[in-house]
Amino acid sequence: xxxxxxxxxxxxSESEVPxxxxxxxxxxxxxxxxxxxxGTHQVLKFDDLRPIFCDELxxxxxxxxxxxxxxxxxxxxxxxxxxxxxxxxxxxLEKKLGTPAKIYYKFEGNNTxxxxxxxxxxxxxxxxxxxGLKGVxxxxxxxxxxxxxxxxxxxxxxxxxxxxxKCSYEQKPFRREVMRTYxxxxxxxxxxxxxxxxxxxxxxxxTTGSLGCAISExxxxxxxxxGYRYVLGSxxxxxxxxxxxxxxxxxxxxxxxxxxxxxxxxxAGGGSNLGGLISPFMGQKLRGERxxxxxxxxxxxxxxxxxxxxxxxxCDTGHVCPLAKMYTLGSEFMPSANHAGGLRYHxxxxxxxxxxxxxxIEARSVEQTSVFEAAEYFARVEGILPAPESSHAIxxxxxxxxxxxxxxxxxxxxxxxxxxxxxDLKAYEAYxxxxxxxxxxxxxxxxxxxxxxxxxxGNLM
Amino acid sequence: xxxxxxxxxxxxSESEVPxxxxxxxxxxxxxxxxxxxxGTHQVLKFDDLRPIFCDELxxxxxxxxxxxxxxxxxxxxxxxxxxxxxxxxxxxLEKKLGTPAKIYYKFEGNNTxxxxxxxxxxxxxxxxxxxGLKGVxxxxxxxxxxxxxxxxxxxxxxxxxxxxxKCSYEQKPFRREVMRTYxxxxxxxxxxxxxxxxxxxxxxxxTTGSLGCAISExxxxxxxxxGYRYVLGSxxxxxxxxxxxxxxxxxxxxxxxxxxxxxxxxxAGGGSNLGGLISPFMGQKLRGERxxxxxxxxxxxxxxxxxxxxxxxxCDTGHVCPLAKMYTLGSEFMPSANHAGGLRYHxxxxxxxxxxxxxxIEARSVEQTSVFEAAEYFARVEGILPAPESSHAIxxxxxxxxxxxxxxxxxxxxxxxxxxxxxDLKAYEAYxxxxxxxxxxxxxxxxxxxxxxxxxxGNLM
Numbered sequence: 001x002x003x004x005x006x007x008x009x010x011x012x013s014e015s016e017v018p019x020x021x022x023x024x025x026x027x028x029x030x031x032x033x034x035x036x037x038x039g040t041h042q043v044l045k046f047d048d049l050r051p052i053f054c055d056e057l058x059x060x061x062x063x064x065x066x067x068x069x070x071x072x073x074x075x076x077x078x079x080x081x082x083x084x085x086x087x088x089x090x091x092x093l094e095k096k097l098g099t100p101a102k103i104y105y106k107f108e109g110n111n112t113x114x115x116x117x118x119x120x121x122x123x124x125x126x127x128x129x130x131x132g133l134k135g136v137x138x139x140x141x142x143x144x145x146x147x148x149x150x151x152x153x154x155x156x157x158x159x160x161x162x163x164x165x166k167c168s169y170e171q172k173p174f175r176r177e178v179m180r181t182y183x184x185x186x187x188x189x190x191x192x193x194x195x196x197x198x199x200x201x202x203x204x205x206x207t208t209g210s211l212g213c214a215i216s217e218x219x220x221x222x223x224x225x226x227g228y229r230y231v232l233g234s235x236x237x238x239x240x241x242x243x244x245x246x247x248x249x250x251x252x253x254x255x256x257x258x259x260x261x262x263x264x265x266x267x268a269g270g271g272s273n274l275g276g277l278i279s280p281f282m283g284q285k286l287r288g289e290r291x292x293x294x295x296x297x298x299x300x301x302x303x304x305x306x307x308x309x310x311x312x313x314x315c316d317t318g319h320v321c322p323l324a325k326m327y328t329l330g331s332e333f334m335p336s337a338n339h340a341g342g343l344r345y346h347x348x349x350x351x352x353x354x355x356x357x358x359x360x361i362e363a364r365s366v367e368q369t370s371v372f373e374a375a376e377y378f379a380r381v382e383g384i385l386p387a388p389e390s391s392h393a394i395x396x397x398x399x400x401x402x403x404x405x406x407x408x409x410x411x412x413x414x415x416x417x418x419x420x421x422x423x424d425l426k427a428y429e430a431y432x433x434x435x436x437x438x439x440x441x442x443x444x445x446x447x448x449x450x451x452x453x454x455x456x457x458g459n460l461m
Numbered sequence: 462x463x464x465x466x467x468x469x470x471x472x473x474s475e476s477e478v479p480x481x482x483x484x485x486x487x488x489x490x491x492x493x494x495x496x497x498x499x500g501t502h503q504v505l506k507f508d509d510l511r512p513i514f515c516d517e518l519x520x521x522x523x524x525x526x527x528x529x530x531x532x533x534x535x536x537x538x539x540x541x542x543x544x545x546x547x548x549x550x551x552x553x554l555e556k557k558l559g560t561p562a563k564i565y566y567k568f569e570g571n572n573t574x575x576x577x578x579x580x581x582x583x584x585x586x587x588x589x590x591x592x593g594l595k596g597v598x599x600x601x602x603x604x605x606x607x608x609x610x611x612x613x614x615x616x617x618x619x620x621x622x623x624x625x626x627k628c629s630y631e632q633k634p635f636r637r638e639v640m641r642t643y644x645x646x647x648x649x650x651x652x653x654x655x656x657x658x659x660x661x662x663x664x665x666x667x668t669t670g671s672l673g674c675a676i677s678e679x680x681x682x683x684x685x686x687x688g689y690r691y692v693l694g695s696x697x698x699x700x701x702x703x704x705x706x707x708x709x710x711x712x713x714x715x716x717x718x719x720x721x722x723x724x725x726x727x728x729a730g731g732g733s734n735l736g737g738l739i740s741p742f743m744g745q746k747l748r749g750e751r752x753x754x755x756x757x758x759x760x761x762x763x764x765x766x767x768x769x770x771x772x773x774x775x776c777d778t779g780h781v782c783p784l785a786k787m788y789t790l791g792s793e794f795m796p797s798a799n800h801a802g803g804l805r806y807h808x809x810x811x812x813x814x815x816x817x818x819x820x821x822i823e824a825r826s827v828e829q830t831s832v833f834e835a836a837e838y839f840a841r842v843e844g845i846l847p848a849p850e851s852s853h854a855i856x857x858x859x860x861x862x863x864x865x866x867x868x869x870x871x872x873x874x875x876x877x878x879x880x881x882x883x884x885d886l887k888a889y890e891a892y893x894x895x896x897x898x899x900x901x902x903x904x905x906x907x908x909x910x911x912x913x914x915x916x917x918x919g920n921l922m
Contacts, residue, residue: 381616
């Protein structure tokens with residue numbers, strides 16, 4: 001097929017919405033390490049996790065053998081309202097850069113949650129409904145995940161209790177109102193409705209909260225209320241699994257036009273969007289069928305891959321959750337308050353961590369100002385205002401395209417554009433006013449939080 | 462084609478982006494009345510309008526004879542970045558309502574401007590660039606049009622000066638930041654940069670501005686700065702012309718599946734989106750080929766069609782613009798401060814006004830709370846948070862679908878979903894907090910502003 005015939009946007013038909021999620025763990029030689037109990041360090045089994053998570057989701061979390069997991073028809077029905085998402089050829093960006101590179105991006109922002117998060121929230125809400133639960137609890141920082149979960153719960157008629165980090169609750173009233181419009185109850189965290197919250201408020205009067213504390217509150221709320229379970233929007237293997245619809249669709253669209261990416265780029269916070277995008281390509285790589293350069297992009301202010309350690313660590317600051325083996329900066333690590341948007345998590349998906357450890361993917365960290373420069377450049381030529389998180393991937397995609405200009409190589413670049421920045425205009429304002437900070441943690445900062453990672457035989461060797 | 466085969470979203474291919482705009486005036490027996498000079502009441506010609514508007518746009522404004530006007534390839538190139546927009550079958554809404562009606566909506570919100578406004582801004586920016594101008598000026602209230610124009614100017618490398626009504630400038634900092642990100646300069650109006658602005662500030666110290674004043678400032682700025690022209694986002698016939706891409710695509714998508722709408726519904730402020738949606742259907746109606754019920758929906762708080770008069774009136778409160786013959790509440794009419802979103806304009810497109818006068822379209826006014834009830838209902842079942850403006854059309858579409866449930870008629874309903882409500886969460890917050898007002902102007906309110914419409918022989922008979 002000739003170059004000319006590739007449209008700006010490749011849309012698959014609705015019948016091509018994937019029928020199964022692809023479970024990359026099944027093809028990994030070195031499996032991601034299992035979750036363990038924070039006290040006993042015993043490997044957690046189905047029955048240990050059931051009180052917190054929905055049964056079916058626990059099964060998915062523990063399943064590292066089945067390569068394909070069927071997507072129930074009700075979930076596919078919801079997916080068809082906003083999927084398949086377009087694979088966009090960035091013709092205007094290529095022209096503006098004057099690069100011989102061919103740039104594609106899979107755009108997940110064309111839904112009201114504004115991001116890929118909806119791919120997993122609808123699955124998690126569905127399984128909660130199937131189990132006959134009354135509702136689910138969760139935490140949200142910037143608000144993307146809370147919005148996506150509210151939408152999913154409204155669709156299935158489930159109650160949705162969101163603990164929103166207090167500073168976001170106050171600074172992002174619009175995100176809060178979207179969730180309320182979808183019928184969710186939104187509580188600023190730390191609240192006085194949980195023991196963890198009361199304790200935090202007593203110890204640190206006037207605290208504006210943290211994601212770690214909100215997680216602890218949401219878990220407590222789920223375990224104390226009959227008919228409720230806790231759900232999470234990233235990091236877990238089940239979430240990465242749901243996000244593979246991104247990669248499956250991207251690959252199907254590329255296959256249709258005989259396009260093969262040389263480089264695949266995604267931003268990485270908890271890692272679910274990047275993991276979802278790369279999974280089917282990684283499958284080929286693991287089977288030795290084809291090689292791809294895969295780049296995880298993280299903020300220099302929260303550099304889990306590039307400056308963290310590979311160890312078992314707490315998933316939350318409240319230390320009520322299981323331990324996961326991952327690249328981590330330590331659960332007490334707090335990125336600079338000046339850092340905008342998401343990608344603030346101290347750890348990383350255990351699947352991606354293992355792949356990175358095995359040198360199957362690489363990682364790069366980028367500074368905030370250069371990320372927003374890329375975001376503004378992209379917005380002006382491609383007509384989409386990107387989320388700050390997604391703009392990390394844009395930054396590296398542009399860098400790689402410029403390299404191609406210098407070397408004359410016509411590489412094919414695919415990156416994940418996970419969402420839009422409509423609720424991140426505070427950060428854009430800081431950039432427009434030249435008030436953006438590029439604070440990077442010092443070695444001493446990192447040593448402190450890394451030293452707090454639990455020490456036990458075999459960990460942190 | 463069987464019912465089953467109609468997808469959730471009908472996407473045309475990019476080669477089906479319309480090649481020409483459809484100029485419905487060419488087929489109207491009773492043409493819309495021409496613009497006249499506010500002082501002399503003489504019909505305005507090409508040379509009279511050139512100092513304010515771009516040459517090519519003046520030609521389009523005055524052209525009521527050519528049914529098709531070619532879309533330049535550069536504009537089609539930009540259209541292909543976000544068009545064709547999807548025609549969505551509202552399966553979930555139908556099911557939830559339990560109606561036999563078939564509901565379709567043409568969704569124009571999947572672009573960063575968040576609305577249909579981009580369809581005209583890119584055309585206007587293109588012609589300004591072609592004429593070798595340095596830049597354009599405009600006004601914006603809620604900010605949708607300013608955003609769309611900023612995006613278009615960034616694409617063509619034109620300077621863009623936006624006068625933003627001061628209360629919006631202060632209350633909607635995020636809209637302002639989007640425009641700045643696209644490189645526009647945004648000035649709160651009334652400003653001290655124009656004579657009109659200085660006069661307003663002197664007469665009404667502390668005023669938070671009005672759309673009418675911002676228009677006057679933008680026109681003054683354009684006429685005083687060499688190489689600049691003024692552009693407008695609605696009301697004018699050229700804008701309605703550009704918006705016909707909405708109707709042309711909607712009709713092509715419906716034709717592809719042998720779908721024929723019985724009822725076509727759109728919200729009406731200045732009228733360009735509704736006019737654009739209905740134009741090709743109206744063409745059939747004017748030629749006697751097929752009949753459609755067409756409903757313009759306006760807010761009860763700003764009821765130009767349902768309670769206004771058909772007369773020549775000022776287009777702006779500053780009275781620097783030409784007079785247009787239209788349904789109007791008088792240029793001094795101010796909708797209640799509690800009225801959310803757009804659709805606040807005192808007048809109406811002269812094309813739609815003539816069609817309404819000739820009983821080819823009907824009009825309905827709806828109250829604010831019931832509009833937001835419909836918006837919330839729609840958001841929860843269809844997964845898209847609609848703009849308050851668009852929600853006026855949703856309200857009447859739902860009303861008509863409920864009527865079908867009562868009568869058992871399986872009518873086909875098409876409505877225009879012009880945009881998303883991501884920047885309108887203040888209004889949603891008022892609704893969520895049960896603080897929404899339904900103020901409707903009294904007869905005395907309307908008499909006052911209608912009495913201020915210019916009196917001259919033949920007007921206001």
